[in-house]
Amino acid sequence: MRDFVPPCQAACPAFTDVQGYVALTALGRFTEAYDVARLTNPFSNSCGYICFRPCEQNCRRASVDQPISIMELKRAAAAFGEACGPDPESASNGQFHMQRRNLGGEAKRIAIIGAGPAGLTAAQDLVAAGHKVTVFEREPKAGGMLRLTIPNYRLPDTALDCDINEVAATGVKIKYGQELGKDFSIDELRADNDGVIIATGLPFSRSLPVFPTEGDNVYTAIPFLKAVKAGNPPALKSRVIVVGGGNVAIDVARTAVRLGAKEVNLVCLESRDKMPAHDWEIEEAAAEGVNLNCCLGPSKLVSSGASVEGLTCQAVSRVFNEEGRFDPQFVPDKFLTVAGETVIVSIGQGRDTSALRSAEVDITKEQPRDVFMAGEFATGPGSAIGAVQNGHVVAAAVAAFLTGKPAAVYEPAVLADLPERMRPLVPARQRRTGMTRPSADRVRDFELFEPGLTEVEAAREGLRCMACLSGAVVDPEKCIACLTCVRVCPFEIPKIGADNVAVIDTAECQACGLCATECPAGAITLRRGQEERLLDEAVAAAAAAKQVDFYCMNRLYNDADELPQGHTIVPAMCIGQVSELLMLEALRAGAAKVNVSLCPEEGCFFGTARDRTIARVASVQATLTELGLEPAMIAIKE
Amino acid sequence: MIVGQRKPIDEIYAMIVANDVKKLLLGGCGTCVTISFAGGEKEVAELTAALELKATSDGWTLEITQLTPLRQCEPEYTREMADAVKAADAVLSLSCGVGVQTLAAEFPGKRVLPGVNTMMLGSHSPDRLFIEYCGACGDCILGETGGICPIVRCSKSMLNGPCGGSVNGKCEVSPDIGCGWQLIFDKLNELKLGATWDEVTTARDWRPSWHGGPRRLESK
Numbered sequence: 001m002r003d004f005v006p007p008c009q010a011a012c013p014a015f016t017d018v019q020g021y022v023a024l025t026a027l028g029r030f031t032e033a034y035d036v037a038r039l040t041n042p043f044s045n046s047c048g049y050i051c052f053r054p055c056e057q058n059c060r061r062a063s064v065d066q067p068i069s070i071m072e073l074k075r076a077a078a079a080f081g082e083a084c085g086p087d088p089e090s091a092s093n094g095q096f097h098m099q100r101r102n103l104g105g106e107a108k109r110i111a112i113i114g115a116g117p118a119g120l121t122a123a124q125d126l127v128a129a130g131h132k133v134t135v136f137e138r139e140p141k142a143g144g145m146l147r148l149t150i151p152n153y154r155l156p157d158t159a160l161d162c163d164i165n166e167v168a169a170t171g172v173k174i175k176y177g178q179e180l181g182k183d184f185s186i187d188e189l190r191a192d193n194d195g196v197i198i199a200t201g202l203p204f205s206r207s208l209p210v211f212p213t214e215g216d217n218v219y220t221a222i223p224f225l226k227a228v229k230a231g232n233p234p235a236l237k238s239r240v241i242v243v244g245g246g247n248v249a250i251d252v253a254r255t256a257v258r259l260g261a262k263e264v265n266l267v268c269l270e271s272r273d274k275m276p277a278h279d280w281e282i283e284e285a286a287a288e289g290v291n292l293n294c295c296l297g298p299s300k301l302v303s304s305g306a307s308v309e310g311l312t313c314q315a316v317s318r319v320f321n322e323e324g325r326f327d328p329q330f331v332p333d334k335f336l337t338v339a340g341e342t343v344i345v346s347i348g349q350g351r352d353t354s355a356l357r358s359a360e361v362d363i364t365k366e367q368p369r370d371v372f373m374a375g376e377f378a379t380g381p382g383s384a385i386g387a388v389q390n391g392h393v394v395a396a397a398v399a400a401f402l403t404g405k406p407a408a409v410y411e412p413a414v415l416a417d418l419p420e421r422m423r424p425l426v427p428a429r430q431r432r433t434g435m436t437r438p439s440a441d442r443v444r445d446f447e448l449f450e451p452g453l454t455e456v457e458a459a460r461e462g463l464r465c466m467a468c469l470s471g472a473v474v475d476p477e478k479c480i481a482c483l484t485c486v487r488v489c490p491f492e493i494p495k496i497g498a499d500n501v502a503v504i505d506t507a508e509c510q511a512c513g514l515c516a517t518e519c520p521a522g523a524i525t526l527r528r529g530q531e532e533r534l535l536d537e538a539v540a541a542a543a544a545a546k547q548v549d550f551y552c553m554n555r556l557y558n559d560a561d562e563l564p565q566g567h568t569i570v571p572a573m574c575i576g577q578v579s580e581l582l583m584l585e586a587l588r589a590g591a592a593k594v595n596v597s598l599c600p601e602e603g604c605f606f607g608t609a610r611d612r613t614i615a616r617v618a619s620v621q622a623t624l625t626e627l628g629l630e631p632a633m634i635a636i637k638e
Numbered sequence: 639m640i641v642g643q644r645k646p647i648d649e650i651y652a653m654i655v656a657n658d659v660k661k662l663l664l665g666g667c668g669t670c671v672t673i674s675f676a677g678g679e680k681e682v683a684e685l686t687a688a689l690e691l692k693a694t695s696d697g698w699t700l701e702i703t704q705l706t707p708l709r710q711c712e713p714e715y716t717r718e719m720a721d722a723v724k725a726a727d728a729v730l731s732l733s734c735g736v737g738v739q740t741l742a743a744e745f746p747g748k749r750v751l752p753g754v755n756t757m758m759l760g761s762h763s764p765d766r767l768f769i770e771y772c773g774a775c776g777d778c779i780l781g782e783t784g785g786i787c788p789i790v791r792c793s794k795s796m797l798n799g800p801c802g803g804s805v806n807g808k809c810e811v812s813p814d815i816g817c818g819w820q821l822i823f824d825k826l827n828e829l830k831l832g833a834t835w836d837e838v839t840t841a842r843d844w845r846p847s848w849h850g851g852p853r854r855l856e857s858k
Contacts, residue, residue: 478668478679480668480669480672480673482672482673482762483762483764484673487764519680520672520673520675520678520679520680520681521668521672521678521679521680522678522679522680522683522706579680579684580684581680581683581684581687584684584687584688584691585687587691588687588690588691588694623647623688626646626647626648627647627648627651627688627691627692628648628692629691629692629695
């Protein structure tokens with residue numbers, strides 16, 4: 001059978017197991033959640049702040065109410081879990097991280113130029129494949145554009161440091177202050193290594209002939225943002241004009257607001273709905289006082305002597321032609337002037353190829369087989385997570401080139417949308433975001449503009465996940481078509497198929513687990529090994545505390561404003577997952593008391609779970625009585 | 639379907655102790671008793687856990703192996719259990735009586751204990767109620783009684799109408815039991831076959847049933 005993945009995972013360029021870490025977050029297991037998020041995304045901590053979250057745009061919950069705040073949960077996982085501290089070798093790191101230490105070998109030598117998301121992702125993959133990898137970074141710190149330009153109100157350095165430390169700890173060697181063309185040449189790298197990856201990104205800011213290259217009170221985006229992050233912000237004149245409609249322009253505009261600009265006017269060619277910047281970023285900027293001036297093309301800088309006074313713009317009639325190509329057209333004679341004393345041009349970035357032409361080879365023209373290009377250097381402008389993806393792809397290509405073995409291809413099917421009939425059955429639950437700081441307050445500093453979720457909020461938000469693809473799987477060899485699953489399912493999902501085997505529609509299943517616990521033939525299991533997890537946790541709780549409290553996750557946080565404490569609590573997706581066997585195993589493992597908490601009748605999403613649970617507990621109590629053991633060892637808790 | 643019910647666990651445990659069983663093969667049956675929640679893979683696992691819990695608290699050394707073939711009533715399937723049977727002191731079969739006897743015949747010298755009471759040939763309803771529908775009498779007359787069997791659904795297996803204990807459509811044995819003949823009467827009326835009610839059923843030949851000794855049937 002072909003594997004399925006939920007659409008959130010399929011949408012993630014790095015193929016992150018979103019559902020996996022969201023489920024762990026819901027359990028308050030932030031360290032494990034962080035480990036899962038990091039498995040395919042070495043920049044998961046940073047992405048928890050800045051990702052453009054295609055996962056959320058594809059979340060199946062959107063058809064019920066709103067998507068899960070997935071990015072916030074990734075952030076919470078790193079913030080509340082034992083993520084990497086400032087010292088990568090610190091003992092506070094989780095077990096998983098320790099197991100990933102120093103993966104590298106000596107199989108082949110690879111040099112990577114540029115320690116941004118693409119370069120370091122490729123580096124980590126290649127180290128994990130047993131190669132010796134050295135990354136050359138011209139700056140004193142790694143992270144590329146995330147480090148140099150993403151403002152601190154969006155991404156704190158600590159998160160990025162954590163990601164970098166994790167990569168370094170796997171055995172990737174990063175050499176700082178090493179600039180291509182100055183400290184080493186491409187020919188030298190090729191001579192010393194079996195493969196070279198160029199991942200130098202897009203360091204140049206583009207400008208337009210209308211503007212002086214860099215003059216009094218005219219800046220370009222990258223140098224401007226870099227200077228601010230380096231702690232040397234230019235003194236902005238009172239009114240600032242930002243040219244450009246992309247995400248970088250938004251960063252520039254919001255940074256200008258924070259630097260005390262009296263007025264920030266953003267000017268862009270596109271209409272509001274066609275601006276390349278993400279919608280939410282535009283909204284956040286507008287909330288912070290950035291004025292949007294759409295459908296305008298810069299025409300002439302108005303200046304008096306050395307002083308800028310404004311920017312004359314021409315109205316735009318269209319930006320793209322019929323074929324969708326960039327081909328702006330202007331309305332004749334329709335001009336207006338936006339007043340301002342500072343202009344920051346943010347209309348795109350370009351790559352630096354100056355050091356790629358050598359006596360041996362001009363890499364801008366022909367690419368030798370041992371030289372690879374990764375990240376935005378190769379793909380053009382994109383996202384951090386897109387650079388991570390490309391880092392994976394290039395690492396696989398390099399590994400295939402070095403070993404002669406083709407890379408494995410894995411193409412699972414994507415789980416379909418939640419079927420229409422299921423949508424009204426899933427209870428709506430309010431989405432939580434960490435967006436709680438008023439704009440008037442947040443523009444005063446470069447502290448995080450959204451404080452993020454608290455631990456309890458994160459766990460509760462995680463509970464909103466519909467746990468797509470955690471549900472039932474039928475083993476056709478064992479199924480005897482006894483109809484038990486058909487009869488016990490709260491949503492009438494199982495059917496007996498044409499070949500006399502139960503069929504449970506993965507797209508409909510809500511993963512309560514009732515059918516799996518009731519199936520007398522043992523033919524139904526739950527995906528993601530939930531039965532094993534429950535058993536392991538029950539046994540651990542019994543051994544540690546002599547008591548096991550089985551809880552429905554949906555009820556877990558209802559009563560308290562803090563995460564449940566103590567070792568006795570074993571949360572299940574639905575209390576119906578707690579089988580008689582599980583109760584008995586908890587007793588066998590040494591529990592003197594096993595409590596099974598019921599959800600209130602009216603609050604239960606999985607209608608039949610309550611009755612079945614009551615029956616199961618009664619059955620175990622009868623068994624204990626028959627055996628001359630104390631039936632009160634197991635009890636229902638309302 | 640053959641409907642089974644697991645024996646009370648204290649009775650099972652007493653058999654194990656009385657036979658001094660240290661290594662037990664707990665054999666489920668993957669067909670009828672699985673459907674009746676008495677002897678499938680799930681019940682085997684639960685019973686194992688319960689017995690081990692009891693044995694531990696008693697200090698009784700009991701090692702249980704679990705195995706659930708498709709059916710215990712066919713030698714081809716029970717033979718799959720041969721190695722496990724050999725290694726065990728005794729087998730506790732959660733099959734119906736047919737399975738228990740097939741196992742006992744297949745493995746001479748091995749103690750086979752029943753863990754299930756074979757209850758009836760019955761039907762399984764969505765509310766987990768099993769109702770006896772057939773007595774395997776060997777001479778079916780359902781065609782004359784509107785599809786309701788007087789042999790098992792009348793407490794006295796009467797063939798010519800209700801006895802004096804039929805009160806308001808219920809049997810005098812228990813108010814939970816519908817009078818079989820009331821059901822037949824209503825059904826025949828529904829089918830507009832009320833006239834057949836007057837026909838007298840002659841004395842029945844019980845030899846095809848269990849009164850003729852153990853039955854043997856040679857299929858064509």
